[in-house]
Amino acid sequence: MDLFDKCYAFKRHEEVKAMGLYPYFQPIYENYGPIVKMDGREIVMAGSNNYLGLTTDPRVKEAAIEAIKKYGTGCSGSRYLNGTLDIHIKLEEQLAEFVGKESALLFSTGFQTNQGAIVPLIGKDDYVISDKDNHASIVQGTLISKGLWGSDVLVRYRHNDMQHLEEVISKLPLDAGKLIVTDGVFSMSGNIVNLPELVRIARKYNARIMLDDAHGLGVLGKGGRGTANHFGLDDQVDIIMGTFSKSFASLGGFIAGEKPVIDYIKHHSPALIFSASMTPPQVAAVLKALEIIKAEPERIERLHYNANKVRQGLKNLGFNVLDGQTPIVPVVIGDDLLTFKFWRMLFDNGVFVNAVISPAVPQGMQLLRLSFMATHEDKHLDFVIETFEKVGKELALID
Ligand SMILES: Cc1ncc(COP(=O)(O)O)c(C=O)c1O
Structure with a gap:
């Protein structure tokens, strides 16, 4: 054949x-x-x-045009080596502040962000626990982890079914590293994750939480601060992930969390290290969009x-x-x-x-x-x- x-x-x-x-x-x-x-x-x-x-929006378009005039159309390299601009760092600082976390890290697409965060975080003895309806970019990230460490690392639970989540997570070793990954807002149905219950389970079974808020940021919570904020649980979600292809009027993505976690991912993520950084107009568009989201x-x-x-x-x-x-x-x-x-x-x-x-x-x-x-x-x-x-x-x- x-x-x-x-x-x-x-x-x-x-x-x-x-x-x-x-x-x-x-x-x-x-x-x-x-x-x-x-x-x-x-x-x-x-x-x-x-x-x-x-x-x-004319203000967003103008910001993108001005960035091209100042920095050119592309960065021609990864953040790690020659592709970091001052506006990448400025945007990371502003996003971390927006979602109430210590630190943030940009990736070139939202898709890459999920892969880029999950793969370095999941090691040989860890587990990634994923909602069956999670976005394809999460699925791909978890499949890479499975390919690297074997099928046991990946555990899936029925869509937004917290009873099933508790059932599967309770069978894992309590002291093992665990990451529960979920969409905040599920992209096809518009369902919102049952975050209060998910947080309770995560704390009980010693798991960290990564929330993909592609459709929640700019939409839910105070001033568009997303799904975690909508539930008043900002400080209970360990990693917030967002894309710029929806409310932020551009292309790219980010994760935000504790500084040592972001620093670790920054130095271990192939999707970040081996891919060219967000282009100047993309970054400038997000900066302007964020300014407008806060002001309006x-x-x-x-x-x-x-x-x-x-x-x-x-x-x-x-x-x-x-x-x-x-x-x-x-x-x-x-x-x-x-x-x-x-x-x-x-x-x-x-x-x-x-x-x-x-x-x-x-x-x-x-x-x-x-x-x-x-x-x-x-x-x-x-x-x-x-x-x-x-x-x-x-x-x-x-x-
Ligand atoms: C929930 C979710 N996560 C991640 C992504 C990927 O983002 P992007 O299209 O910006 O790469 C999308 C968008 O398709 C999405 O809906």
Whole structure:
């Protein structure tokens, strides 16, 4: 069997394309925040993680441009050697302060951040304990640990099921090093982790906690300080991880925690040491976004108003909308083809959302994932609700 045989045999995407229903890799030609240009038309974007609407904010764009003028377009090397700028250090200091930790460390993407933190932390006799629905970047990090040290190091528990977590963790040696890793806000469902219970279990069984707050920072907690802050548990979470590709209007990621822990990761993480650092415009954009997040908390209020308005509107129409308190609004459709069809009809009518099928969600839970921005106006939200009503009726999903 040739290595590439599986590639030549892979036809599912072509079949869906032939039906005109393929929802992925759709190019955006111009981006104005809530409105984008796709397929030669203006479309309401209801599927971006640009939660605070800052990727198109003139102040953020200007900061990025100024950074290019001062430092150039890239760093051409890793943080470890020749790729550290003064603004990398400034951003690390500001992020540590923002999430209430001693120290922070930047990585070039959020994906790399999870891998980059988990791999050096988990040694031969340690355990990483991971929620089954954690983001793929956590999964990859844990699989590397498993590859390095054997299958015993990786223990998984049912999604947000604290009873199961306690069951699996109680079987591990009490004095062994343990890291519980969880998303703060789960990216597909918008579920928030049961952090109070997770903290109780971690303390009881001598485990450390790493919280991936990609979708919580800038969204939950006081002034957007994230999921731990939302529960008043900032000091109980050992490592907070965040990405810049959502509320922070850029690309990259960070971890924050105690200084010796951050220093250790800084000197042992292949994902950090062997990868070029965040580019100047990316760093400058995050610095400006952070300044705006602190100065304009009303953006967060508006974001929640927007998401709640659509969540309620779609529920009132009879759609199966998962409950939540985040800007993520999942509408369960329950079938691959119907999800693609619904997606296509929304797109044809001027609304972009994300089509999510298995394995990203379990079979039967195929869904349309809507996500909102602080910069959506009521007219955009009304249009999304009206379009859902129209398409839902045409497909006989609602009366
Ligand atoms: C929960 C979670 N963690 C990590 C990441 C990875 O972040 P990035 O896309 O910035 O690399 C994402 C984004 O896709 C995410 O949703």
